[in-house]
Amino acid sequence: xxxxxxxxxxxxxEGNAKSVGYELLNPGxxxxxxxxxELVAVVMGKNVAHVAEAxxxxxxxxxxxxxxxxxxxxxxxxxxxxMVELIGKYAPSIVLYGATNNGRDVGPRVACALRTGLTADxxxxxxxxxxxxxxxxxxxxxxxxxxxxxxxxxxxxxxVRPGVFKKPACDPSRKGEIIREEIHLPxxxxxxxxxxxxxxVAEAVNLEEAEIIVAGGRGLKSAEGFALITELAEAMGGxxxxxxxxxxxxxxxxxxxxxxxxxxxxxxxxVAAGISGAIQHLAGxxxxxxxxxxxxxxxxxxxGVADYGIVGDLFEVLPELTAxxxxxKAQ
Ligand SMILES: Cc1cc2nc3c(=O)[nH]c(=O)nc-3n(C[C@H](O)[C@H](O)[C@H](O)COP(=O)(O)OP(=O)(O)OC[C@H]3O[C@@H](n4cnc5c(N)ncnc54)[C@H](O)[C@@H]3O)c2cc1C
Numbered sequence: 001x002x003x004x005x006x007x008x009x010x011x012x013x014e015g016n017a018k019s020v021g022y023e024l025l026n027p028g029x030x031x032x033x034x035x036x037x038e039l040v041a042v043v044m045g046k047n048v049a050h051v052a053e054a055x056x057x058x059x060x061x062x063x064x065x066x067x068x069x070x071x072x073x074x075x076x077x078x079x080x081x082x083m084v085e086l087i088g089k090y091a092p093s094i095v096l097y098g099a100t101n102n103g104r105d106v107g108p109r110v111a112c113a114l115r116t117g118l119t120a121d122x123x124x125x126x127x128x129x130x131x132x133x134x135x136x137x138x139x140x141x142x143x144x145x146x147x148x149x150x151x152x153x154x155x156x157x158x159x160v161r162p163g164v165f166k167k168p169a170c171d172p173s174r175k176g177e178i179i180r181e182e183i184h185l186p187x188x189x190x191x192x193x194x195x196x197x198x199x200x201v202a203e204a205v206n207l208e209e210a211e212i213i214v215a216g217g218r219g220l221k222s223a224e225g226f227a228l229i230t231e232l233a234e235a236m237g238g239x240x241x242x243x244x245x246x247x248x249x250x251x252x253x254x255x256x257x258x259x260x261x262x263x264x265x266x267x268x269x270x271v272a273a274g275i276s277g278a279i280q281h282l283a284g285x286x287x288x289x290x291x292x293x294x295x296x297x298x299x300x301x302x303x304g305v306a307d308y309g310i311v312g313d314l315f316e317v318l319p320e321l322t323a324x325x326x327x328x329k330a331q
Contacts, residue, residue, distance in 0.1 A: 001091050002091065003091045003092060003093040003154040003155060004035075004037050004038075004091070004092070004093050005032070005037045005038045005039075005040050005090070005092045005093060005094075006028050006031055006032040006035065006037060006038070006039050006040065006092065006093065006094040006095075006096070007040045007041070007042055007092040007094065007095045007096070007155070008021060008024045008025055008028045008039070008040070008041050008042070008055075008060070008095075008096050009021065009042050009083070009095060009096065009097045009098070009103065009106070009107075010022070010041050010042065010043045010051060010055055011074070011097075011098055011100060011102055011103055012043065012044065012045035012048045012051055012071075013045075013073060013074065013102075014046075014072065014073065015045060015046060015047050015048055015051075015072075016051070017043070017048070017051040017054065017055075018098055018100055018162070019162065019167065019209075020098030020099075020100060020103070020160070020161070020162040020163075021041070021043075021055070021098055022054065022055070022058045022167045022168070023098075023160075023162065023163070023164070023165040023166065023167050024096045024097075024098060024160060024165065025039065025041065025055065025058045025059045025060055025167075025168055026059075026165045026166060026167065026168040027096075027125045027126075027160075027165055028059070028060075028096060029059040029168060031094070031125065031126065031127050031133070032061075034127045035093075035127055035131060037093070038061040038062060039059060039060050039061050039062075040060060040061065040062045040063070040064060040090075040092065041055035041056075041060035041062075041063045041064070041176075042063075042064045042066075042083070042086060043055060043063055043064070043065050043066070044065075044066040044067075044071045044079060044082060045067060045071050045072065046067060046068065046069060046071055046072035047067070048065070048067060048071075049065065049067075049178075052065045052176075052178050053175075053178075054170070055176070056174055056175055056176030056178070057170045057171055057172050057173075057174050058167065058168050058170055059168050059174070060176045061176055061177070062176055062177045062178075062179060063176050063177070063178045063179070064086060064090070064179050064181055065178055065179065065180050065181070066082050066086075066180075066181050066182075066183050067180070068182075068183075068184060070184065070185070070190070073194050073197075074102040074105075074106075075190065075192060075193075075194065076105055076106065076109065076192050077185060077189065077190045077191055077192055078185050078190060079102075079106045080106055080109040080110055080113065081183070081185045081189070082181075082183045082185070083095075083106060083110045084110055084113045084114065085183050086181065086183070087110065087114060087155060091154070091155075092155050093133075093154060093155055093156065094133050094155055094156045094157070094158075095107075095110070095155045095156075095157045096125070096157070096158055096159075096160060097157070097158070097159045097160075098159065098160065098161070098162060099120065099121050099159035099160055099161040099162070100162065103159055104120070104159060107120075107157060107159050108120075110157070111157050114153075114155070115153060116150065116153035116154060116155060116156070116157060117148075117150040117153055117156070117157065118157040118158065118159065119135035119137060119148045119150075119157070119158045119159075120137070120158075120159050121137050121138075121159060121160070121161055122135040122136060122137045122158045122159065122160045122164070123136055123137055123138065123145075123160075123164055123264075123283060124136035125158060125160065128149065130149075130151075132149045132150070132151055132156065133149065133150065133156040133158065134147050134148075134149055135147065135148050135149075135156075135158040136148075138260055138279070138280070138283055141280070142260050142278075142279045142280040142283060143279065161263075161264045162208050162263075162264065163208040163263065163264040163265055163266055163287070164264050164287070166266060166287075205239065205240075205253075205255040205256055206239065207239055207241055207255075207256065207258065207263045207265050208263055208264070208265060208266075210238060210239040210265065210267050211238070211267050211268045211269070212233075212236050212237060212238030212239070212267055212268065212269045212271075213233075213238055213239050213240075213241040213258070213265055213267045213269070213270050213271070213285075213288070214229050214232045214233035214236060214238050214239075214240060214241065214271040214273070215229070215240070215241030215242055215243065215258055215270065215271065215272050215273070215275060215285070216228070216229035216240075216241075216242055216243070216246055216251075216252075216273050216274055216275070217242070217243035217245055217246050217272070217273070217274040217275030217276065217281075218243065218245035218246060218249070218274060218275075218276075219273065219274020219275065219295065219296070219314055220246065220251065220273070220274050220314070221274075222251070223249075223250070223251040225251075225315070226242075226246060226251040226252060228273075228314070228315070228318040228319065228322070229242075229273060229318070231318075231319075231322050232271065232273075232318055232321055232322045232325070235322045235325040235326050235329070236269075236271075236325055238267075238269070238271075240252065240256055241256055241257075241258045241263075241265065241270070241285075242256045242257055242258065242262075243257070243258070243259065243275045243276075243278075243281050244257055244259060244261065244262065244280070244281070247262070258281065258284040258285050259278075259280045259281040259282075259283055259284035259285070260279075260280040260281075260283040260284060261280070262284055263284060264283070264284045264285075264287070265284060265285055265287070265288065266287035266288055266289075267288050267289070268288075268289045268290065269288070269289070269290050269292065270285050270288035270290070270291045270292070271292045271293075271294070272285070272291065272292070272293045272294070272295075272302050272306070273293075273294040273295075273314045273317075273318060274294070274295065274314050275293075275295070275302055276295070276297075276300050276301060276302060277293070277300055277301035277302030277303070277304065277305065278301070282301075282302075282305055286305050290307045290308070291305055291306045291307050291308075292306060292307065292308045292309075292310070293305075293306035293308070293309045293310070294309075294310045294312065294314050294317050294318070295309075295310075295311065295314075296311065296312060296313050296314070297311075298311045
């Protein structure tokens, strides 16, 4: 069997796409062009024809659209079955999934059902000189970047976290071929049911889509010290981020953590104060357009990735910066 074309699984929920699906069309387009193959988006959901059109506008040549009541919310049995059926029918060479909770569920299940491999949480994707998918991800606690290939089994599959890639340019006049597929898993084979959705009442933190992030680390010394970060973020109209050390100390909830075991972010401006720049932190923020580091240690690794660096005591620098921004805004 000849396996070809590159697929991107676009997750939907209650009729809307998760943006990581569109983001994956960016490396997907580049790699499909390199291979001289087609970029195909797979969209499953209820009333999601508009997502299929958007996928084409973001660069997919074709979109496979599977709709039905049972696809309204993610269901592990329904989606795994549909992906396995589709892959069996069309034989793609590569399949990419967003590393969301659901993408992390369906990807490995499909890999297992098809006896192929999957590289999880990739930070870079390319096609190597043999035409194989080269998936790069941190290994050994982030001390090494490993590039992993799957030479003997197909499809080659990877998951990528939201925010690692930017969405490609959207061209609404671009129309792709939309292929409708009817796949319905018999009721008695659906073992998992969604009985109720309980929305967590938590402070909404949208780090992945923030344009300005002010992040603090262990250098803030205490929860009271960490308030300086919140004040600067408010003055700049940004969102608060944190290193794992600040989260582990209990100064800020995990939803704010940036890095390998937190969020991957790509804002226009990332301010890192009292953060040393451990590789696991850098893994989540080096995609930022402009990085400003504040640290009293001139040799801190964060300065290696910063566009602007302030060597100084953050307990002096942060209040001055906040006051200067407020004064500028008041003018
Ligand atoms: C598997 C694994 C996953 C991990 N995942 C993540 C992750 O997702 N995100 C993450 O952040 N980390 C992660 N880590 C932890 C990571 O290795 C570091 O321990 C952590 O990032 C350190 O946080 P920090 O920079 O705030 O603290 P530190 O490394 O202690 O740095 C504090 C910095 O503050 C500076 N400082 C102190 N006082 C002042 C002052 N008064 N003024 C100015 N500067 C000052 C110091 O010079 C220092 O550079 C992970 C580790 C492992 C092993």
